[in-house]
Structure formats: C-alpha cells, structure tokens
Amino acid sequence: MQLTGSQIVIECLKEQGVDTVFGYPGGAILNVYDELYKHSNEITHILTSHEQGAAHAADGYARATGKVGVCFATSGPGATNLVTGIATAYMDSIPIVAITCNVGVALLGKDSFQEIDIAGITMPITKHNYIVKDVKKLAETIRKAFVIAKSGRPGPVLIDIPKDVTAEKTEYQSVKPGVYCPSWEVCEEDIEHALEMLSKAKKPYIFVGGGAVLSGASEELKKFAEKVDAPVTDSLMGKGAFPGTDRRYTGMLGMHGTKTSNYGVSECDLLIVLGARFSDRVTGNAKKFAKNAKILQIDVDAAEMNKNVLITEGVVGDLKVVLSILNKRLKQQSHPDWMEKIMDYKEKYPMTYHPEMLTGPFVVEEIYRKTKGEAVIVTEVGQHQMWAAQFYKYTKPRTLLTSGGLGTMGYGLGASLGAKMGMPEKTVVNIAGDGCFRMNMNEIATAVRHNIPVIQVVINNHVLGMVRQWQNLFYGQRYSATVLNDAVDFVKLAEAMGAEGIRASSREEFADAFAKALSLGKPVVIDCQIDCDDKVWPMVAPGAAISEAFDEKDLEKD
Numbered sequence: 050m051q052l053t054g055s056q057i058v059i060e061c062l063k064e065q066g067v068d069t070v071f072g073y074p075g076g077a078i079l080n081v082y083d084e085l086y087k088h089s090n091e092i093t094h095i096l097t098s099h100e101q102g103a104a105h106a107a108d109g110y111a112r113a114t115g116k117v118g119v120c121f122a123t124s125g126p127g128a129t130n131l132v133t134g135i136a137t138a139y140m141d142s143i144p145i146v147a148i149t150c151n152v153g154v155a156l157l158g159k160d161s162f163q164e165i166d167i168a169g170i171t172m173p174i175t176k177h178n179y180i181v182k183d184v185k186k187l188a189e190t191i192r193k194a195f196v197i198a199k200s201g202r203p204g205p206v207l208i209d210i211p212k213d214v215t216a217e218k219t220e221y222q223s224v225k226p227g228v229y230c231p232s233w234e235v236c237e238e239d240i241e242h243a244l245e246m247l248s249k250a251k252k253p254y255i256f257v258g259g260g261a262v263l264s265g266a267s268e269e270l271k272k273f274a275e276k277v278d279a280p281v282t283d284s285l286m287g288k289g290a291f292p293g294t295d296r297r298y299t300g301m302l303g304m305h306g307t308k309t310s311n312y313g314v315s316e317c318d319l320l321i322v323l324g325a326r327f328s329d330r331v332t333g334n335a336k337k338f339a340k341n342a343k344i345l346q347i348d349v350d351a352a353e354m355n356k357n358v359l360i361t362e363g364v365v366g367d368l369k370v371v372l373s374i375l376n377k378r379l380k381q382q383s384h385p386d387w388m389e390k391i392m393d394y395k396e397k398y399p400m401t402y403h404p405e406m407l408t409g410p411f412v413v414e415e416i417y418r419k420t421k422g423e424a425v426i427v428t429e430v431g432q433h434q435m436w437a438a439q440f441y442k443y444t445k446p447r448t449l450l451t452s453g454g455l456g457t458m459g460y461g462l463g464a465s466l467g468a469k470m471g472m473p474e475k476t477v478v479n480i481a482g483d484g485c486f487r488m489n490m491n492e493i494a495t496a497v498r499h500n501i502p503v504i505q506v507v508i509n510n511h512v513l514g515m516v517r518q519w520q521n522l523f524y525g526q527r528y529s530a531t532v533l534n535d536a537v538d539f540v541k542l543a544e545a546m547g548a549e550g551i552r553a554s555s556r557e558e559f560a561d562a563f564a565k566a567l568s569l570g571k572p573v574v575i576d577c578q579i580d581c582d583d584k585v586w587p588m589v590a591p592g593a594a595i596s597e598a599f600d601e602k603d604l605e606k607d
Contacts, residue, residue: 050222054184054215055080058148059088061191065226067119069470071095071106071463073130075123077163078150080215082121095470095499098491100127102463104134105489107145109464111138112450113425114471115265117198118145124152125163128209129170133457136174138205140454141286142263144198145205146191147171153213154182168209176204184217192224200229202350203263231264231349231367239364240374246345246362247379250319252387253279256302259286259453260324260348260368262446266290269372270323276375277321278382280391282310284325285434286453289443294422297388299395303331304589305435308398308598311589313391314339315596322346324368327357328454337594347371400439403583407556409433409508412577413440415556416478416506419563424448424476427465429485430456432514435585437480459488465503466496476504476567483509483533490542496572497547504566505548505574507539510581518584523591532581543574554578 052060058081062070070092074082085094097103100122107118118138122131128149138145152161168180177197179190187210194206247253255277261270267290274281274297281291282302291298300307302314314320320342325331332338335358343361346354347368354363364371402410413436416424422442428434428451443449450468452460465479486507496503508514513531520528543550549569553559559577566573586600 071103072121077124100130105463106467109467113468128167144203178207254317257287258325261290266369293442409436548572
C-alpha cells in the first residue's frame with residue numbers, strides 16, 4: 050500500500066512494539082506529529098518541557114524496561130537540544146532511537162531556517178546515525194536503527210528525516226521484527242584460559258559492571274559467584290545485577306567505594322571483571338589498580354580489552370552466554386580463608402553517617418525502608434548520587450538509573466518520567482541535589498501535565514555539594530561559584546507547577562513527608578534541608594590508588 054513518510058514512521062514504530070514516545074513538536078516534524086495524533090490510542094506521546102528532557106525520558110524508559118526508548122525533536126535547536134541526552138545514553142550503552150526532522154532535501158546545506166547537520170553533530174555520540182533523503186529507504190532505515198540500538202553492546206541511534214520526505218509517498222509493507230538473540234559463538238581457547246585462571250586463584254574477587262545489567266545476566270552471575278566462592282563488588286552502573294543484600298556483596302568499588310571493596314581488590318590475586326570498562330572513577334591510579342592480581346575480563350565489546358587497564362586474559366562475548374558456559378564447566382571452588390578476611394573487612398569498615406541530623410544517607414536509607422527496596426531509584430549527579438549508590442540496597446537489575454559515564458546534571462527528572470511510563474506499577478523516586486534539580490526542574494510541569502506520579506526528593510544543601518567537597522579538601526576551602534544562597538523556594542515552585550511541595554528539616558519531617566508522598570499518587574517534590582558541608586565518605590584522592598581510600602576518621606588522625 051502507498052503511505053507517506055510520516056505514516057511509515059508511525060507504522061514502523063508500531064512494528065517495533067513502541068508504546069510511548071517522548072518529544073517536542075516543531076515545523077519540520079509537523080507531518081509526523083499529525084500522523085501520531087491519528088494513532089494516539091496506540092502510541093502515547095509525552096510532551097516534555099524541553100527536548101533534553103525527552104532524550105533523558107527515552108533513556109530512563111530504556112533502562113527501566115530493557116526496551117528501546119524513542120524520542121522526537123524538530124530541526125535546528127530542537128535537534129541540538131537532544132545532544133546531551135544522546136551522549137548520556139551513548140556513554141552508558143543505553144538503546145534509544147532519536148528521530149529528528151530537518152529542512153527539505155533541496156534546502157540542505159544552504160543555511161536554511163532551523164537547519165542543522167544533526168547527523169554530523171551526533172556522529173561521535175551515536176552507535177550509528179542516518180539522514181534519509183529517499184522515502185523508499187525510510188522503513189528499512191528505521192528497522193535497522195532498532196536492530197543496531199539493541200544488539201551487541203547497546204547504544205543510541207539517530208535518524209534525521211527531511212520534511213519533504215515525510216510528505217512523499219512510497220509502497221510500504223509491514224514486516225514483523227525478528228527477536229534478537231545473543232550469539233553463542235565464544236572462542237574456545239579463551240574459555241579454556243578463563244577456566245584455568247579461575248581454578249588456580251586463591252584470592253579471587255568479582256567486579257560487576259553495567260554490562261551485567263544490560264545482558265540480563267543476574268541469575269548466571271549469582272550462580273557464578275557461588276561457584277567461584279568469591280566476594281563481589283560493583284560499579285555504579287552494575288548496581289542490582291548482584292543482590293546488595295547478599296553476604297558476598299562488599300559494596301561499590303572506586304573513588305567513593307567501600308574500604309572493603311577497595312582493599313579487597315587491591316589484595317586479590319585474580320580480579321574477574323564482568324561487563325565493566327575500568328572507568329577512572331573505579332580504578333583511581335590505573336598503574337596501581339589491582340597490582341597484585343591477574344585480570345580476567347569478560348565483555349561483549351572487544352574494544353574494551355586493554356583500553357584503560359592491561360589485562361591478563363579476555364573473553365569476548367555476551368556476558369549471560371559466557372557465564373552460562375563457565376558455570377557448566379567450572380568445578381566448585383572453595384576459598385574459606387579469603388572469604389573470612391573480606392568478611393572481617395566488612396565488619397571493620399562499615400558505612401556510617403551522623404546519627405542524629407537529617408543527612409543524605411539517612412534520606413536514602415529511609416527511602417529504602419519505606420519502599421522495602423522495591424522502588425526504581427533515579428538520580429542526578431553528585432553527592433546525592435553517591436549516597437544513593439552506597440545506602441540503598443539494590444537487589445534487582447534496572448532499579449538504579451543514573452548517568453554514570455557522562456555524569457549529566459539534569460538527567461534524573463526526565464529519566465524518572467520515562468521509567469514511570471515504562472514501569473507504571475513501580476514506585477519511582479528521583480533523588481537530586483539542589484544544583485541538579487535547577488537544571489531541568491521544568492519537567493515537574495510535564496509530570497503534572499501527564500499525571501505521572503514520580504516522587505522528586507531534593508537533597509538541598511544550598512551548594513554544589515560534590516564540587517564544594519573537592520574545594521574543601523583539595524582547593525584550600527576556596528568556594529568559587531559553588532554557593533547557591535539565593536531565594537528559590539522549591540516547595541512554592543512545585544505548587545506553582547501543580548505538584549505537591551513538602552519541606553523537611555529533620556529526620557521525622559522527612560519520614561512523614563515521604564510516607565505522604567507514597568500515599569498521594571501524584572507528582573511530589575520534597576525539599577530536604579541538609580548541612581552544606583556533609584561529605585561523601587570514603588574517598589580516594591585524585592591520582593591516588595584505591596587502596597589509599599580515606600574517610601573523616603582518617604582526616605582526624607592526621
């Protein structure tokens with residue numbers, strides 16, 4: 050049958066099972082929005098307050114559901130406003146498809162009104178991108194985009210469509226998409242080497258990254274940890290792949306990781322790295338990282354091998370597949386002395402915080418208690434992000450959504466809207482600092498407009514907390530441009546946008562406020578007043594080894 054380009058866009062989205070799109074209309078994409086209007090009973094459109102919010106919402110939807118997230122934007126500034134969200138998804142390997150429209154084919158390259166080379170701009174931050182100048186190639190391109198976004202190492206794909214292509218007609222035939230299955234082709238020699246290393250290790254440690262979440266390898270990972278008889282640490286992106294309540298779990302690794310994990314990885318003789326990329330925030334001084342250990346890395350992306358840290362052996366393949374093979378072939382290992390030493394570290398170096406004041410850690414633990422660990426937690430970036438990683442026990446994958454690679458302030462609120470649309474039965478809480486909340490707080494209006502009942506918790510210390518922490522510790526307490534002592538009232542702001550606003554200045558007030566937020570079933574903003582000099586502990590100084598992690602007590606000794 051003959052369809053226009055805009056009709057083909059909508060039909061292809063329906064083919065792919067897309068039920069929600071986040072976006073903002075404009076002149077170049079009008080034809081697509083006109084067609085979307087006719088299919089509003091099949092595809093829900095969430096009109097965000099800003100295109101960046103749409104990109105983050107598509108990202109949050111993808112992280113929470115495991116599906117491909119979709120966002121729309123018009124040409125020029127509409128398209129460029131997606132860039133930060135696309136880059137965020139790219140750094141964390143999140144599958145989204147961003148569809149933009151541009152000026153007509155004849156006007157491309159002529160500095161036409163709202164023309165921009167968005168394909169050129171996003172080339173370094175997409176897994177692939179397209180500009181479709183022939184309507185006959187449109188359906189095939191959209192189908193390819195979805196396959197690319199979710200296969201192998203996932204990532205964002207952008208499709209740019211000139212406006213006249215959305216109006217032109219061509220023959221269209223519906224195609225049922227195939228089901229993606231990871232390849233079971235893994236190098237046998239690599240498996241043999243891995244089995245040998247695992248069998249010879251006396252002090253193994255398992256380090257879990259975001260790849261374990263993306264591959265759906267949680268069940269295989271749990272079995273693997275038991276088989277190897279090893280403690281388990283994770284990166285920020287790996288949270289929930291291995292249960293945070295399990296006795297083997299020792300907390301996060303790296304700059305703000307636990308002393309147990311940092312010391313244990315520094316002392317192990319085999320570090321087993323599962324779907325992690327050795328970020329500098331994890332390794333500290335890379336030359337001193339796990340210096341006593343052989344390193345076995347398993348990752349779907351061969352480019353990650355020996356990129357940041359030299360490894361001993363690597364296995365390239367989907368993590369779920371590789372762990373399934375190893376679990377079948379590895380004999381049961383036993384390391385009682387090593388496990389006992391790590392358990393002693395856990396007892397000696399617990400995570401603590403001020404026992405009476407309202408603090409970020411208390412807020413996070415109270416959210417954990419009130420939600421019984423079953424919420425989807427979204428964060429912005431900074432101190433509150435680290436507290437959310439340290440003090441909420443994630444027992445399932447896809448329950449912590451956060452910008453790990455790019456560190457995008459303003460990510461969380463849009464992402465929480467996407468998560469709630471994808472997982473409506475879940476309680477979704479976005480934890481933000483006051484600096485981050487200011488960046489995209491306009492999306493509270495989106496939550497109210499579409500009645501998306503997310504709970505926005507603002508850890509309000511009236512400063513840019515993480516930057517101030519560095520200024521305090523390493524820059525002679527020179528607080529350059531980090532004090533936010535203005536008159537913004539987040540409670541009034543929430544109310545002005547139609548949400549519920551609650552202020553909390555004590556533990557009791559926050560406990561009551563959060564309980565109320567859970568009961569309301571509407572967007573709520575809770576403004577939590579905490580001290581401006583609360584810090585994230587432990588910490589590893591820039592350039593130091595992770596074995597040199599220190600905390601407040603260590604500073605007092607000095």
